[in-house]
Amino acid sequence: MRRAFRAPQGPALTQAALAPADSGRGGFIGLRVSEVTPVADDAVAVSFDLSPEQERRFDFQAGQHLTLRLVTAGVELRRTYSICVPPGHGRLTIGVRKLPGGAFSTFVHDQLRVGDVLEVMEPAGHFTVALDPQARHNYVAVAAGSGVTPVISILETVLERERHSQATLLYGNRTVGSTMFLDQLADLKDRHPGRFQLVEFFSRERQQVEFLNGRLDQAKVAQAANALLDIERVDNWLICGPHPMLAGVRRALEQLGVPADRVRSELFFVEDAPPERTQAVQQALARPGEAMVTARLDGRETTFAMERSAAIVDGLLRTRGDAPFSCKGGVCATCRARLVEGEVAMDHTYALEPREREDGFILTCQAHPLSDRVVVDYDA
Ligand code: FES
Structure with missing residues (x-):
């Protein structure tokens, strides 16, 4: 029998009102846990059962990650964990280390059981390699x-x-x-x-x-x-x-x-304290007035007005609950999109490779509109 998904502190969980389940790139799908196996003193591997349809949706490339969501007492927690098995074998497994004071990892280690259902976003991430069977790399x-x-x-x-x-x-x-x-x-x-x-x-x-x-x-x-x-x-x-x-x-x-x-x-x-906002970014953000932002996500365009001090993904979340994000700290790249038009200022960009920046990619959890009009494409 499938057991209820349990919260770290014990209260019953409710479906998150913040983001719809199963709604494209930023949506979540319930996956049943098939195994929880220790892989170190303070780390476990969590495997999921997949139906044929889920196997198709969770097809992944080596190096990609999953974003998991836990809702407890009305508070939503999201964490990103990398997949630790190779693709193409019908398996989906992540590695989770228990962090001191980490609400999500503590839940996984202390309470998660086989048969529980976790809410999981489809695989994402760009830390991948192009495979060539003939290569001598x-x-x-x-x-x-x-x-x-x-x-x-x-x-x-x-x-x-x-x-x-x-x-x-x-x-x-x-x-x-x-x-x-x-x-x-x-x-x-x-x-x-x-x-x-x-x-x-x-x-x-x-x-x-x-x-x-x-x-x-x-x-x-x-x-x-x-x-x-x-x-x-x-x-x-x-x-x-x-x-x-x-x-x-x-x-x-x-x-x-x-x-x-x-x-x-x-x-x-990221263990270090985040760097201070540069003066240039602060001055740019102090510009008065709102910006108009258009976001393309899962083939649909949404246009909205937002203050320049806010991050673009937060502006989008007011109307699109499926806007993809996880850490909101510039680390995981779940919120990555291409800047198609306009100018933005970003706080922390840990997750962007230099070549991604050159190609116009931004982290929308860190990006504030500078120009009056900005267009971003999450599907790029
Ligand atoms: S949500 Fe993690 S980098 Fe933006």
Whole structure:
């Protein structure tokens, strides 16, 4: 029997009034939990049962993520979790680490059971790779903590579908016990002997090889790259982890002369305090009057007036409950859209790659209209 979806504090849940279920890109679909499996001391993998129709709607690319919604006592919580299995096997599984004080992850760890139904948005995200079965690519992934979640999906996929490609994972954790997916990674090595190399670093547990002790930061990655890799031959760098680690690895690769177009990254967590708004943005936002914004979403256009101090996704949410968002902090890119017309000012853009910005993509949870008229396209 299907059990009710339960809230962290115990009160009964009601369907969220804020966003309709099952309504295109920003809508939610109820998926039944089929398995909750420990994958580290403080992390679990949550798998879902899919009907044939749901299998079609939840078709995904390796590296994509799911946004989950929990409504408790009238308050809506949304969290984004990466898919940790390869596509094409009829499975849909996410990895969830329990965060101190994290309402959603605590619920998943302490209360979620097989048979519960979770509200889930269709897969999204652009931390993906273009597969070529004939290619002889050399992938290097650098992951810290739960940042391994999308990486394991990508590496398993490329090793399976690109029979001549090779992959290395530089994987940083605090301890062996806190390391997610150790068994799956060992299995990956067994299935692809000679094509997959795993190098583990621990910051709070000593290993005999001194080089493997410490955080996976700028210096460590530079050291590892020089000692273990033929840098010239690496054509795909994939970085996933918290903000300071990501910035450090990018600096290391820049200093090693790695071309920027070989580096992809996905931010998992922002620990630092967000930077102050720049003066230019503050001045721009102080402009009087409202802006007219048109948003294309799921093939439908909506035009509305909004104050410049508000974020575009919040303006859209007043009339379109299906406007896609999750973190509202510039981290997850669920709210990404292309700026088709006009000008905007953005606060934090952690989730945008430089090339996405060049291509005109914005994060609508961070974007304020500067021009009198703005057009954004969520379908782009
Ligand atoms: S909602 Fe997460 S970046 Fe905008």
